[in-house]
Amino acid sequence: MTDFHETRFPLDVSLNGRGGPERRTDVVALGSNRETRNARWAHSRRRYEAGYGVKSLAQLAAVIEFFEERRGRLFGFRWRDRADCSSARLGGAPSPLDQALGHGDGARAQFALLKTYGGSFAPYSRVIVKPVAETVRVAIDGVEKTRGVDFDVEATTGVVSFALSCAPASAAAVTAGFLFDVPVRFDTDYLEIDVSSFEAGAIPKIPIIEIIP
Known part of the structure; x- marks a missing residue:
C-alpha cells in the first residue's frame, strides 16, 4: 500500500473507541412470506468511531495532528481494535x-x-x-x-x-x-470540532473505516 503510513492511531484514543465488523446482505421477501438472502460482500469491513475515545483536549489535539498528517482520507494507517487484536x-x-x-x-x-x-x-x-x-x-x-x-x-x-x-x-x-492492527483510513475529509461544546461533554465525530487489501 503506497498510500499507507505504517503508524498507529493514538492508542489511548482507539482503545476507548467504538465499532466493529459490518457486512452487506440483500434480503428479499417473497410472496409466500419466505425470504432469500444473498451476501454482497465476501469479507466483512470494520467501521469505528474514534470520537468516543477522546476524553481530553490533549487527546483531541493529538487526533487533529494525526488527521492533518494523513491528509484526511488520503493516507491509511493502523488502528488497534481492543475487542479483536x-x-x-x-x-x-x-x-x-x-x-x-x-x-x-x-x-x-x-x-x-x-x-x-x-x-x-x-x-x-x-x-x-x-x-x-x-x-x-x-x-x-x-x-x-x-x-x-x-x-x-x-x-x-x-x-x-x-x-x-x-x-x-x-x-x-x-x-x-x-x-x-486493522488497516484503516479516516472516513471524512472534515473534522467538525466545537471546543466549547467538547469541554461541556460533547463528543466530536471521527469516523474510521477499514481498508480492504
Whole structure:
C-alpha cells in the first residue's frame, strides 16, 4: 500500500473507541412470506468511531495532528481494535498454536497469516495484513520455530516466509499466533470540532473505516 503510513492511531484514543465488523446482505421477501438472502460482500469491513475515545483536549489535539498528517482520507494507517487484536480467543496472549495457516507440501515457503472465526457451520477466515511483527509465533506440527532463524514475517503484508531449509514437509500443519492492527483510513475529509461544546461533554465525530487489501 503506497498510500499507507505504517503508524498507529493514538492508542489511548482507539482503545476507548467504538465499532466493529459490518457486512452487506440483500434480503428479499417473497410472496409466500419466505425470504432469500444473498451476501454482497465476501469479507466483512470494520467501521469505528474514534470520537468516543477522546476524553481530553490533549487527546483531541493529538487526533487533529494525526488527521492533518494523513491528509484526511488520503493516507491509511493502523488502528488497534481492543475487542479483536489477538489470534487467541478472548484477546489472550498469542500462542503458536492459535490459528491454522495451512499445510506444507515440501516446497511452499510462504503462508499468509489468518484468523478463523467459528468452526461448526461456516467458519470465516480473515486475512491479517498488519501483524505486530515481534509478537508473531509460528509452529510446524506443534513445534514452535524461531523467528529470524527458521522464519520471518513481513509486518506490512502479514506473510510468513520460511527459510528454504525449514519449508514445512508435505501435510505438515502450519499454525501461528500474533497480535495485529486493522488497516484503516479516516472516513471524512472534515473534522467538525466545537471546543466549547467538547469541554461541556460533547463528543466530536471521527469516523474510521477499514481498508480492504
